[in-house]
Amino acid sequence: MITPLLRPVTYARWLHLMIGLVFAGIVLLVYPGTEGVSTARAVVLSAAVDVPLLCAVALVPAVRRAEGMQARLLLAPAREESIGVAPSASWADRGRTAGWLVARVGSGAAVGGATVVAVELAARLPLLVPVVGFALLWLVVLAGRLQLALAISLLGPSKAERLAAAEARAERLLERNRLARELHDSIGHALTVTVLQAGAAREVPDPAFRERALEAIEVTGRRALDDLERMLVLLREAPEAAAAEQPGLDRVEELFASARAAGTPVVAELAVRTGGLPGVLSREAYRIVQEGVTNALRHAPGAPIRVEGAVVDGVLELSCRTARTGGGSSRSGGGKGLRGVRERAVLLGGECEAGPDGPDWLLRVRLPLRLDRWT
Template identity: 75%
Template structure:
């Protein structure tokens, strides 16, 4: 289809035409109702009614909900394919009210011009056709074509005005950017939670199942099954809590997140999986802010999981202390077959947690052992 005709066949062109004609309806009602336009010239009547339009539209713009109504209508009729460029929130201040007033006045003014042009084009078309179609009917496409292109340009101008005057303010754009950042951080946090919790449960389950298959002792198998059941139940609780957060149900109550007081459960699971654990965590949850206690649990969980994964059966040593206002956590395990090398998702997740809490995390090989060391400031974590 030739470019000159393509815009004339787009549905949005006629939706914008309708939006423009709504403006002329308002101006027409004022002309019919306002008594000051009676018995005066057409020019004086236009000036008087225009002044009344400006006053009424400016007064309407002072109502915060008017900006929302205009934004919703403009999104539907002017830019359905990129509606995010037009705001749909109530006026938040006098600047928004002023922009809304300018928008209303510009909308009615431009709509009035397009409405007058529409009436004129219909009048010319009727004159060309006449009571009986004649040679003049051949010229009928000309005014129709001119009117439609006027509508195209006026619609584009109306869209630009809507994006400029009804578009999100600087405060709204900042709020939207902060909301997107918060959602991204929340998704990343949930991803780390799933990785740590489910990864730990699967690691312990695989090790226990493998050991139970190799050992013929029924008592050992029973203990292995109990350990698998325990870690599986905890993983299901964590998964349910995260699903509650993802569903965002108003009446849902997420399960309590484990804190540092429950790290003993991790050590018992590791021992049941065949890895001796030497733990010295001289920190209580009551001594730490809630967020730091929960994140410390996840860090220890990931450290134990990595040890079980890369050095199954090897001893694990965990330490936890508050030194000079800083929570220091460390996890050591023997390097087996080159395992324990850093750079994986687990260590990356630990570093992300530490950085978000204002601390740092390192993982390195020291004297034939893999040492994970995390430092978290206690006073900044709350």
């Protein structure tokens, strides 16, 4: 019973209510005045002026923003996100703003009138000060809670705005997942190639081979730094500038060259005209091939890799095959890389298969071209 009366927010809400009384009082002084008019008649006439005036004020888009900011500061310090601060964007917003203004002024006038009566009563009967004060403060607590509920309902985001916010959150989550896949594929491939090159250079005494390994490590590291910088640009919310730098299927030979430099034979048969592929499909296909090669290098180092690609009946078919040596058989559970490949395929309306195929490990992806959708 006492705790709500001691909270600072109770008195902040009281101030918010009294602002409504000030508006109603100013209108009352202008019309119908306070002399020669009964209290009941003054209230009725004042309301008849207040309501149309408040509805007219609510037509101004900035009023909704101002009311939302006041409500956030005085009514709900801990629930700011529940009350909007955007200007009115539709007639529905203006209507809700008008309802809020009328409710705010009406409740403020009622609480303000009760405050004046309580002060007068306490002045005439000092013994009743504790009882009157307690009752008045609880009236303020209840009125403040009611006004907060009205503010959330009338000034809060509409259903369309909440749906848009949910969609924006979903988009941000998808973008974060996409960036995670990009980093995994790019940096993971670079680190795999670097480790293999460094290990081979340590084992092979040939100076010329070591020179080639160090050169491959340098080139791979630079590409990884480029990809990392591109990811940072995306995180800085400049995706247009970075999107053009994403590697496509036309750069897949560089990927094979790095694998060959690590001592892994790569046989590639890509009967695909990369210039005829939609940009997004070319970029995602590159990442899929990259993940397949990286998995082969990681789980079966030195084993030959065979990559095939072709467009058949409007579908881009990609496959990456390697021998199941070493830890190759352990890949059936699928790690983050294969999960990322499946996600890419699904997002493009395709399908992905990964698993043992006789003595080999096979990754096969089918992606519909859908030029009308991806261009």
